[in-house]
Amino acid sequence: MKILVAVKRVVDYNVKVRVKADNSGVDLANVKMSMNPFCEIAVEEAVRLKEKGIATEVIAVTVGPTAAQEQLRTALALGADRAVLVESADDLSSLAIAKLLKGVVDKEQPQLVILGKQAIDSDNNQTGQMLAALSGYAQGTFASEVTVDGEHVKVIREIDGGLQTVDLKLPAIVTTDLRLNEPRYASLPNIMKAKKKPLETLKPEDLGVNTSSTVTTLKVEAPAARSAGIKVKSVDELVDKLKNEAKVI
Amino acid sequence: MTILVIAEHNNAELNAATLNTLAAAAEIGGDIDVLVAGEGCSAVADAAAKAAGVSKVLLADNAAYAHQLPENIALLVAELGKNYSHILAAASTNGKNYLPRVAALLDVDQISEIIAVESADTFKRPIYAGNAIATVQSSAAIKVITVRPTGFDAVAAEGGSASVEAVASAQDAGVSSFVGEELAKSDRPELAGAKIVISGGRGMQNGDNFEMLYKVADKLGAAVGASRAAVDAGFVPNDMQVGQTGKIVAPQLYVAVGISGAIQHLAGMKDSKVIVAINKDEEAPIFQVADYGLVADLFEAVPELEAKL
Numbered sequence: 310m311k312i313l314v315a316v317k318r319v320v321d322y323n324v325k326v327r328v329k330a331d332n333s334g335v336d337l338a339n340v341k342m343s344m345n346p347f348c349e350i351a352v353e354e355a356v357r358l359k360e361k362g363i364a365t366e367v368i369a370v371t372v373g374p375t376a377a378q379e380q381l382r383t384a385l386a387l388g389a390d391r392a393v394l395v396e397s398a399d400d401l402s403s404l405a406i407a408k409l410l411k412g413v414v415d416k417e418q419p420q421l422v423i424l425g426k427q428a429i430d431s432d433n434n435q436t437g438q439m440l441a442a443l444s445g446y447a448q449g450t451f452a453s454e455v456t457v458d459g460e461h462v463k464v465i466r467e468i469d470g471g472l473q474t475v476d477l478k479l480p481a482i483v484t485t486d487l488r489l490n491e492p493r494y495a496s497l498p499n500i501m502k503a504k505k506k507p508l509e510t511l512k513p514e515d516l517g518v519n520t521s522s523t524v525t526t527l528k529v530e531a532p533a534a535r536s537a538g539i540k541v542k543s544v545d546e547l548v549d550k551l552k553n554e555a556k557v558i
Numbered sequence: 559m560t561i562l563v564i565a566e567h568n569n570a571e572l573n574a575a576t577l578n579t580l581a582a583a584a585e586i587g588g589d590i591d592v593l594v595a596g597e598g599c600s601a602v603a604d605a606a607a608k609a610a611g612v613s614k615v616l617l618a619d620n621a622a623y624a625h626q627l628p629e630n631i632a633l634l635v636a637e638l639g640k641n642y643s644h645i646l647a648a649a650s651t652n653g654k655n656y657l658p659r660v661a662a663l664l665d666v667d668q669i670s671e672i673i674a675v676e677s678a679d680t681f682k683r684p685i686y687a688g689n690a691i692a693t694v695q696s697s698a699a700i701k702v703i704t705v706r707p708t709g710f711d712a713v714a715a716e717g718g719s720a721s722v723e724a725v726a727s728a729q730d731a732g733v734s735s736f737v738g739e740e741l742a743k744s745d746r747p748e749l750a751g752a753k754i755v756i757s758g759g760r761g762m763q764n765g766d767n768f769e770m771l772y773k774v775a776d777k778l779g780a781a782v783g784a785s786r787a788a789v790d791a792g793f794v795p796n797d798m799q800v801g802q803t804g805k806i807v808a809p810q811l812y813v814a815v816g817i818s819g820a821i822q823h824l825a826g827m828k829d830s831k832v833i834v835a836i837n838k839d840e841e842a843p844i845f846q847v848a849d850y851g852l853v854a855d856l857f858e859a860v861p862e863l864e865a866k867l
Contacts, residue, residue, distance in 0.1 A: 325821060326686045335690050402667045403658065429802070432685055433670045438628065438658035447629050447733040450655050453796070463737065467796055468651040469750065469805075471741035475627070478733045487786070487803055488796055523698040524667045527680065529690050535828055538849035540840075544862040547834065547852050555832045555849065557754070557811040558778060558867070 310420035310457075310479075312355045312364045315410055315440075316348035316384055318377040319430040332528040344380040347425025349387075350485040353492040354455060355423050356388035363457050364421075366390050370413050372406045374398050378508060385503035386495035392508040393417075395516065402522035403431075405513075407439035412516030414444055419480065421462065426451050426484040437484035447477035451486040559588035559678065560613075562639055564647040564657075565606050569596045569624065572605040574751050575648035577712035580609055582705040583646050584713060585675035589613045592720075593638060595631055597624035603722045610714040618725040625736035626652050632659035633729035639664060639700060643678075649704035649806075650750075661702040668702045669694060673709030687802035688825035707750065708808035708829055742797055746772075749798065752781035754811045755827070757800055758793070759785035761816020761837065761856055765793040770860045771815060777867045783807065783827075785817045801826035816856045819844030836860065 320326055321341040329336050344352075358364040369384035371377045372395040381392035395409045414422060427434035441448035449455070449464025453472065456463040457479075466473045467486045495503070513520050541547045551558045561583045566573035576592070583590045590611055594603040595618040603617040616638065622630045639645045639660060647653035649671045661668035673691070674682035680695045681703065749755065756778070758771050768782065775782045783800040784793065800807055802825040812830035817823060819835070819842055827833070828847055835848035838855050845851040852859060 320686070326689050328690050335686060404662060404665075404667045407662060427803075430686055432687065432802070433668075434654050435658035435661070435668050435670060438655065439662035439668075441629075442632060442659040442662035445731075445733075447731070448655075448659070450628075451651060466651075468739075469797065470748070471739065471795075471797055473625075473739045474737035476735045476737050481733075486796070487790075522667055523696055524669065525695045525697070527693045527695055529685070529692045532684070532688055532691050532828075535833075535847045537846045538833075538851065540845070540851045540853060544852070544854075544859055544866060547850055548863065548866050550850055551811065551832070551834070555811070557832050 310364055311366045311368065311417060312358060313368050313370060313414060313417055313419035313422045314351050314355045314384065314389065315422065315424040316352065316369055316371050316380050317345040317425070317428045318342055318371065318373050318380045319345045319428050322346055322429060328529055328531045332530055334526070334529050344383050345425050345428045347427060347485050349492040350487070350489050351423040351425050352384045352387050352389060353490045354485060357490065358457065359388065368393060368417055368419065370395065370410065372397060372401060372409050381508055382503050383495065385506045386500040387493065391506055394508060394510045395513060396510055397513055397520065399520065401520050402524055403433050403435035404439055405518070405520035405522060407436050407443055408518045409513055409516055409520070410440050411443040412518055414440070421457070421479065421481060421483065423483045423485065426486055437482050441482040446481050448482045449475055449477055450484040452483050453486050453488045455483055455489065559643040561586060561588050561590045561644040561646060562642040563590060563592045564635060564645070564653070565592050565594045565602060566648045566650055566652060567594065567596060567599060567602040569599040570601060572602050574712060575650055575707040576606065577609060577715055578707035578710045579646050579648045579705045580611055580713045581710035582672065582675055584611050586644055586678050588643065591616060593618065593635065595623040595634055597621050607720040607722050608716050608718050610718050612718050612720040615720050615722045616725045617722055618727060620728045622728050622730040626656065627734050627736060628656035628659050629731035629734045630729050631656045632663055633731060634727055635660045636663035637727060637729065638725065642700060644701045644703060646703050646705055649706050653704050657702060657704050664700055664702065666698040666700050666702055667696065669696060670704050671706040672703055673706050687822050688828070689821060706806060708806055742795065746775055747779065747781045749781045749783055749805050749807060752809055754778045754780035755783050755807050755809045756780050756813040756815065757783035757785065757817060758788055758815050759817030760787040760791060762788060762793055768794055770864070774860060774864045774867065777864060785823045814844050815860060817844055818842045819847065
């Protein structure tokens with residue numbers, strides 16, 4: 310079966326972002342960009358399913374600017390067979406991205422689509438669920454274990470308070486949580502090989518999708534800073550402060 | 559303007575996060591209806607009817623909704639939600655699961671995890687793990703929103719007297735089924751709603767050492783959490799994780815033990831009223847947000863703390 314993996318180019322996990330002085334957004338100039346960590350887990354899961362002989366082809370897709378080709382090359386170096394870039398310089402809403410991915414799903418007809426549960430920039434946690442709705446497919450979000458069995462996939466999900474297991478009819482959508490797997494590092498020979506793998510570029514118009522959004526960002530501010538308090542010298546002093554000063558115990 | 563709030567529950571009890579979601583709805587303004595979708599959940603509907611500010615409770619009691627399967631719930635909410643100006647749900651793993659599906663079915667954008675209501679169409683939400691706060695405005699005909707419970711003070715659970723109306727609709731998409739659930743059983747309060755939270759990090763060294771925190775927690779009536787580092791190291795299960803990718807908590811007192819204070823962890827707890835940090839590394843970033851910092855070996859300080867409480 311064919312697996313489609315969606316990835317997103319985001320600010321690297323280790324970068325401490327700064328809000329722009331004019332409050333129009335965060336400063337992304339000269340900041341290291343990487344593949345969203347949850348998307349790395351998605352790619353890894355797809356590649357493992359191929360290594361197990363369950364998947365026959367893994368296609369990586371992203372919606373983003375021209376530079377997002379870098380993240381597709383990373384996905385190819387990790388083991389994806391080919392890649393699709395839906396090129397758009399605009400900052401698109403999750404719904405618009407889900408519609409574009411639906412266009413790619415219609416074209417490629419994968420049996421399983423794996424996405425990260427959320428991107429660490431916009432923290433929306435929407436795209437996978439929206440793609441599932443638009444496709445009419447079942448969804449296994451926040452997955453910590455994925456088992457493909459014939460025409461079904463069993464997904465163990467991380468939920469508040471524990472784990473839930475659901476059985477989904479294929480084709481289906483899976484979104485990854487942290488413990489699904491530990492992504493591998495791309496080896497140098499694989500990085501070289503990835504440069505020769507096919508990468509197709511599409512425009513939103515090619516997929517017939519209107520990407521306009523109903524949400525406008527009015528301003529972006531730094532959160533209220535929390536200042537450091539005092540250092541206490543002993544447990545006795547700590548207990549005293551909590552009882553008599555903060556009055557929280 | 560009428561707002562539909564989707565109740566969070568387990569078919570037996572109304573989850574307290576629903577009361578925080580109702581508070582966000584009250585700030586938006588207008589009539590508030592609550593949808594209780596589940597199976598054998600009339601007690602939940604009765605509880606929702608007593609919550610402050612609720613005009614009407616819609617009860618969809620059907621086997622298709624028993625386990626909150628998003629494929630079924632989303633069809634129901636999209637069907638009922640067409641007549642509302644806003645659809646709100648708590649940003650729990652459940653709300654996050656079905657609500658984007660509702661938004662896509664209604665062909666509108668969703669606004670995730672709002673922490674403040676500026677007006678009926680303008681909201682604040684954290685982005686970049688809470689390192690920035692965006693103010694966003696929506697022109698969508700139906701505003702579909704998840705609410706971060708810690709951003710709003712709960713409305714009163716008692717005092718209301720809304721009517722309960724049965725909804726006959728049985729939406730079964732037939733593409734998914736519930737297999738099973740493994741829920742952590744604990745006598746301690748739920749992490750998300752606890753007044754006091756005590757969390758351990760990589761400094762705990764192993765899962766057995768969390769026993770020390772459980773003892774302190776039991777004395778304080780606290781919930782126990784963990785940093786992602788402690789979860790990744792396999793000390794404790796993931797449902798204890800506090801942070802950007804785990805639970806967001808804002809208790810009266812948060813005690814961080816052996817936690818360095820990575821930004822992803824701070825994202826999950828920095829709105830706590832009082833923060834205490836116990837760490838032997840005095841340079842640890844957690845001290846920059848702590849009201850009370852104790853530079854000490856946790857293996858000495860925590861048992862001493864327990865003894866002195």
